[in-house]
Amino acid sequence: MSFRFQIEATDGLARAGRLYTPHGEVETPVFMPVGTVGTVKGVPQHTLEELGVQILLNNTYHLYLRPGVETVRQLGGVQKFMAWDRPILTDSGGFQVFSLSDLRKVTEEGVSFRSHLDGSLHFFSPENAIAAEIGLGADIIMAFDECTEYPADRARAQASMEMTLRWAQRSKEYFEAHKEEVPWFEDRHSPFAMRHSPETTPPRQTKPEWGAQGSGVEEEKQVLRSPRRPQDDNIDLRMELSGEERMANGEWRTTPPRQRMAEWGTRIEPGQTQALFGIVQGGTYPDLRRESAERTVEIGFPGYAIGGLSVGEPRAMTYEMVNAAMPHLPADKPRYLMGVGTPEEIVQYVAQGVDMMDCVLPTRAARHGLLFTSEGRLTIKNARYAKDEGPLDPSCNCCVCGRYSRAYLRHLYASNELLAQVLNTVHNLAYYLDTMRRVRQAIKAGEFAHFLSDVRPPQLSVP
Numbered sequence: 215m216s217f218r219f220q221i222e223a224t225d226g227l228a229r230a231g232r233l234y235t236p237h238g239e240v241e242t243p244v245f246m247p248v249g250t251v252g253t254v255k256g257v258p259q260h261t262l263e264e265l266g267v268q269i270l271l272n273n274t275y276h277l278y279l280r281p282g283v284e285t286v287r288q289l290g291g292v293q294k295f296m297a298w299d300r301p302i303l304t305d306s307g308g309f310q311v312f313s314l315s316d317l318r319k320v321t322e323e324g325v326s327f328r329s330h331l332d333g334s335l336h337f338f339s340p341e342n343a344i345a346a347e348i349g350l351g352a353d354i355i356m357a358f359d360e361c362t363e364y365p366a367d368r369a370r371a372q373a374s375m376e377m378t379l380r381w382a383q384r385s386k387e388y389f390e391a392h393k394e395e396v397p398w399f400e401d402r403h404s405p406f407a408m409r410h411s412p413e414t415t416p417p418r419q420t421k422p423e424w425g426a427q428g429s430g431v432e433e434e435k436q437v438l439r440s441p442r443r444p445q446d447d448n449i450d451l452r453m454e455l456s457g458e459e460r461m462a463n464g465e466w467r468t469t470p471p472r473q474r475m476a477e478w479g480t481r482i483e484p485g486q487t488q489a490l491f492g493i494v495q496g497g498t499y500p501d502l503r504r505e506s507a508e509r510t511v512e513i514g515f516p517g518y519a520i521g522g523l524s525v526g527e528p529r530a531m532t533y534e535m536v537n538a539a540m541p542h543l544p545a546d547k548p549r550y551l552m553g554v555g556t557p558e559e560i561v562q563y564v565a566q567g568v569d570m571m572d573c574v575l576p577t578r579a580a581r582h583g584l585l586f587t588s589e590g591r592l593t594i595k596n597a598r599y600a601k602d603e604g605p606l607d608p609s610c611n612c613c614v615c616g617r618y619s620r621a622y623l624r625h626l627y628a629s630n631e632l633l634a635q636v637l638n639t640v641h642n643l644a645y646y647l648d649t650m651r652r653v654r655q656a657i658k659a660g661e662f663a664h665f666l667s668d669v670r671p672p673q674l675s676v677p
């Protein structure tokens with residue numbers, strides 16, 4: 215099976231679960247860092263691994279314009295291209311078309327728009343947006359939708375919702391007809407491709423047992439590629455963090471990252487495909503949100519997103535719209551709230567039953583010197599930190615807080631050093647990821663209500 219979602223614990227409406235995707239597992243609730251053009255700005259992939267990032271978001275609009283879908287497809291998909299062997303989600307490009315590009319024209323067929331890079335003219339329809347997402351090859355892809363602007367009157371929100379529903383149907387039909395075209399299985403451009411040419415690759419065995427004793431090299435390879443035992447968390451964690459793998463004799467080896475990339479095509483079971491999620495719209499009208507949710511579910515997807523929020527509406531309204539849609543999304547499918555939020559807000563959304571979120575806030579704020587800490591927000595350029603020897607956040611275990619002082623970080627920022635952006639981003643991501651880890655632990659321990667009561671009330675405006 216290509217994609218599956220399993221709920222492991224619930225506490226109130228909050229759920230802790232696990233997504234199974236072709237490129238690995240993702241523990242939920244999850245915050246997905248945004249890697250717009252195939253990079254989380256300023257942070258190398260090995261650092262993202264060390265932070266424990268399990269899934270990234272890439273923007274189809276940006277990768278479509280540069281370097282182009284065909285380039286990424288020929289290089290084996292976006293995971294290989296960016297040397298990231300964990301799951302990736304791509305949006306459909308709809309949001310960027312509506313927020314970034316000029317001179318867009320929306321018709322039933324699709325959206326024509328001008329590139330924000332060079333003014334060139336382009337066209338996205340549900341069909342060619344899904345074609346782009348298949349070519350990029352993320353594990354989870356999104357239906358092409360119209361992100362209804364805020365404010366929008368009821369007639370406008372309803373018409374927009376109806377078109378998103380028609381586009382969802384077209385997205386699904388195109389996906390079902392073309393899902394086999396995902397580029398995961400093409401290794402020919404890899405320097406390691408010879409290892410896996412048909413002449414040298416042994417026939418696949420089905421589901422070898424972990425730790426099976428074997429003397430031959432090929433048997434050992436099969437053991438290394440066998441499914442991880444979910445109950446063995448320590449081995450799992452070590453493998454996640456370091457890229458090490460345990461050999462059949464119990465010793466550890468580190469596979470060079472480029473070789474790891476090259477081996478993916480042989481790790482993914484032939485026939486596996488991406489998962490296409492539907493998107494709920496409906497503006498700021500609870501009954502439209504409900505109707506959009508019900509009718510998107512009728513079309514049928516393995517996961518559902520709530521879109522068109524965090525686009526300028528008051529935060530209380532965001533909560534209201536999430537509440538309006540949530541009861542009408544199936545409990546056994548993942549629910550993804552797009553484009554939110556602050557650390558306090560993402561905890562509240564989990565309390566409403568959200569499983570997945572993404573936002574540029576931690577990374578964008580970091581580049582502007584705004585840091586999220588257990589003691590509240592901190593603006594690093596503030597003169598009061600000039601001689602502050604303490605860490606950014608005394609409660610944070612990240613590599614930045616473990617090493618550098620506020621004084622040094624302030625100096626880097628004031629000097630406009632590149633390293634300031636890197637270190638600030640690493641800390642903010644660590645803070646978000648740690649928040650989600652604690653949320654997940656609290657849900658599994660049945661202590662989420664208590665955890666929530668300790669979280670300072672979410673601010674009703676974006677900082």
Ligand SMILES: [Zn+2]
Binds near residue numbers: 606610611612615616
């Ligand atoms: Zn930190």
